[in-house]
Amino acid sequence: MKLILLGAPGAGKGTQAEIISEKYNIPTISTGNIIRAALKEGTEMGLKAKAYTERGELVPDEVVIGIINERLNEDDCKEGFILDGFPRTIPQAEALDKMGVCIDAALSIEVEDSEIVKRMSGRRVCPACGASFHTEYKKPAKDGVCDACGEALIIRKDDEPETVLNRLNVYHEQTEPLKSYYKAQGKLLTVKGQDKVSDTTALTLAALSEI
Ligand code: ADP
Ligand code: ZN
Numbered sequence: 001m002k003l004i005l006l007g008a009p010g011a012g013k014g015t016q017a018e019i020i021s022e023k024y025n026i027p028t029i030s031t032g033n034i035i036r037a038a039l040k041e042g043t044e045m046g047l048k049a050k051a052y053t054e055r056g057e058l059v060p061d062e063v064v065i066g067i068i069n070e071r072l073n074e075d076d077c078k079e080g081f082i083l084d085g086f087p088r089t090i091p092q093a094e095a096l097d098k099m100g101v102c103i104d105a106a107l108s109i110e111v112e113d114s115e116i117v118k119r120m121s122g123r124r125v126c127p128a129c130g131a132s133f134h135t136e137y138k139k140p141a142k143d144g145v146c147d148a149c150g151e152a153l154i155i156r157k158d159d160e161p162e163t164v165l166n167r168l169n170v171y172h173e174q175t176e177p178l179k180s181y182y183k184a185q186g187k188l189l190t191v192k193g194q195d196k197v198s199d200t201t202a203l204t205l206a207a208l209s210e211i
Contacts, residue, residue, distance in 0.1 A: 001211075009167045013109055020204065028081070034071070104211050107191060110192050121161055124144070126146035126149060
């Protein structure tokens with residue numbers, strides 16, 4: 001299965017991607033994770049991306065298109081994959097079509113802006129091991145401390161309130177038009193994001209069973 005996950009930042013794409021990945025035994029390709037790894041390693045691509053991600057803006061199309069082109073050519077993508085966070089603009093979607101990648105579906109997880117803001121403002125991550133927590137929905141055993149490695153949790157720079165609003169604007173302006181793009185191709189599936197992850201998962205798996 002070749003699947004695209006669409007949805008606002010914080011809609012829960014990453015969580016659903018992990019679950020689908022395991023069930024269908026295909027890799028998840030997250031441009032966000034690839035970019036964050038490059039930032040951490042200080043590669044040339046990471047340096048290029050830094051200012052954009054910190055402002056909550058999109059990294060230029062040619063940078064992410066290059067990342068995806070390389071990644072999809074790796075062996076583990078032959079049987080299928082889940083794209084989490086790509087494409088995010090119409091030119092990115094067109095580039096994917098031009099690469100000859102024929103996807104089965106684009107699944108959009110729909111969550112209200114107000115709910116997104118609530119979710120993201122509580123997000124905490126571990127700078128050492130990358131584990132993520134939430135002050136309301138996924139509390140660590142000890143406040144502000146990583147369950148996995150004991151490191152002090154931090155707020156990701158792009159999860160700060162002002163940046164979140166910027167990311168939501170960017171989503172509505174640049175990414176949401178992809179819903180019409182894939183609808184026109186007859187490939188759009190939509191799922192309403194639920195409060196409980198397992199409820200969203202049930203809807204997601206039901207939608208995927210139809211393709
Ligand atoms: P989110 O937490 O918003 O789902 P990601 O973890 O997917 O965000 O991505 C983090 C940041 O990386 C984005 O805000 C953006 O700057 C950059 N990024 C990730 N994927 C793309 C893409 N397809 N096009 C442009 N920029 C991207
Ligand atoms: Zn940790």
